[in-house]
Amino acid sequence: MAADLYSIRDRVALITGGSRGIGQAIAELFAERGAQVIVCSRRQASVDEVAAAIRARGGRAHAFAAHVGKLEEIERLLGRIEEQGLEPDILVNNAGISPPVTGEFCDTTPALWDKIMDVNLRGPFFLTAAVARKMAKRGSGTIVNISTTSARMAQPEIGAYCVSKAALDAMTRVFARELGPKGIRVNGISCGVIRTVMGEHTLSDPQRYADFVRISPIKRPGLPEEVAAAALFLASGASSYTTGETMQVDGGVLS
Numbered sequence: 001m002a003a004d005l006y007s008i009r010d011r012v013a014l015i016t017g018g019s020r021g022i023g024q025a026i027a028e029l030f031a032e033r034g035a036q037v038i039v040c041s042r043r044q045a046s047v048d049e050v051a052a053a054i055r056a057r058g059g060r061a062h063a064f065a066a067h068v069g070k071l072e073e074i075e076r077l078l079g080r081i082e083e084q085g086l087e088p089d090i091l092v093n094n095a096g097i098s099p100p101v102t103g104e105f106c107d108t109t110p111a112l113w114d115k116i117m118d119v120n121l122r123g124p125f126f127l128t129a130a131v132a133r134k135m136a137k138r139g140s141g142t143i144v145n146i147s148t149t150s151a152r153m154a155q156p157e158i159g160a161y162c163v164s165k166a167a168l169d170a171m172t173r174v175f176a177r178e179l180g181p182k183g184i185r186v187n188g189i190s191c192g193v194i195r196t197v198m199g200e201h202t203l204s205d206p207q208r209y210a211d212f213v214r215i216s217p218i219k220r221p222g223l224p225e226e227v228a229a230a231a232l233f234l235a236s237g238a239s240s241y242t243t244g245e246t247m248q249v250d251g252g253v254l255s
Contacts, residue, residue, distance in 0.1 A: 005238040009034030013235065014081070014088040014131065016068050016123075017095030019046035021196035022146060025224035026092055026231045031059030033232065038062045038081060038088065041095070062086070068095045068123035069115070078130055087138070090235045091131045093124035093168075094146040098161040098198055105159035113160050120164035125171060128186075132179055139183040142235045145172050146227070147188045149250045158201075169246050176244030185243040187234045192250025193221045217252035 013030045017023035019041035027037045031054045039047045039054075044065035051063035062084060066077035081088070097119045101108050128143055135141030150158060151165035169188055176186040193202050193212050199221060202208045213219050230249045233239050248254055 006232060006236045007033065008090065008232070008236050011035045011089040011235075012038065012086050013090035013092065014038040014040065015092040015094060016040045016066075016127070017146075019043065019050050021198065022191070022194060022224045022227045023092070023094040024050055025228040026094065027061070028054060028059075029225070029228040029232055030090070030235070031061055032057075035090065036060040036062075036086070038064060038086065040064050040066050040068070040077060042067050067119075068093075068127060069118035070123075071126055074123060074127050074130070078127075087134055088131050089135070089141055091128065091141070091143045092146065092231060092235070093128065093144070095123065096120045096146065096161075096165075096198070098150075098158050098201065100157050100201065101159065105156040108160050116160045116164050120161065121167050121171070124168060128171075128175060132175070132182075132184055135184050136179070136182040141179075141184040143175065143179075143184065143186040144231050144234045145169075145186070145188040145246075146231075147172075147190045147246055149190055149192050149248070149253055151190065152254060172246055173244045180243050185234075185239070187239065187242060187244070188246035189227060189230050189234070190246050190248050190250060190254070191222065191227055192216070192248075192253045194227060195221045195223055212253075215253055217255065220251065222249060222251055 013035045015027045018027045018039035027039050031037045039050050041047045047063035051061035054061035066073040148165045150162045151169050172188040193199050
């Protein structure tokens with residue numbers, strides 16, 4: 001009975017930023033658990049590769065390229081999904097960017113600010129709004145937003161990223177309040193340092209890595225698969241009484 005709580009078999013899961021790292025790990029785990037996954041990222045060749053690997057292992061996967069920071073591409077993505085007769089039961093807003101600023105936080109340029117906010121906040125908001133409208137008509141759905149400990153631990157060199165993710169956490173709570181009565185749960189995952197391309201900002205710098213290990217009870221970076229396991233919990237019936245929560249998967253850094 002307990003195993004059934006984590007079942008997402010035959011559900012349709014849309015995962016942005018699904019071509020590598022955390023997004024790829026989520027797509028692979030969800031497909032392994034029987035979901036039909038829609039792998040989305042900016043480059044078609046990248047999502048094709050991930051989807052093909054999932055299908056080679058017996059899973060079901062679709063590959064659609066889209067830049068979630070551009071509203072016209074979100075609309076095109078949703079149109080392609082509809083053309084395939086697919087209706088997402090699960091949405092994972094994983095796509096994100098974190099370019100460091102040379103200088104102080106106040107040196108962030110308008111162009112860089114807009115670029116980060118478009119991908120990390122504006123895109124997830126409008127994609128969630130569009131997908132949630134259709135979920136609401138069916139009376140069910142789960143949405144998972146991938147956030148970061150940087151939303152609560154200020155880091156000036158990536159200040160705009162910190163702000164975008166703090167706003168994403170607030171968005172999670174607002175949508176949870178609004179969509180809960182419609183049968184839709186909305187949660188987040190606050191990731192610590194994960195062994196991904198984005199994590200290299202810390203992992204490749206000896207001083208940053210030493211500082212991270214000093215404050216981390218577990219004393220190591222996390223793995224994408226560990227975040228994927230948390231996403232499975234939040235996407236499945238195992239978390240049926242959980243909404244508006246941002247779960248810490250950070251090795252205890254914020255404990």
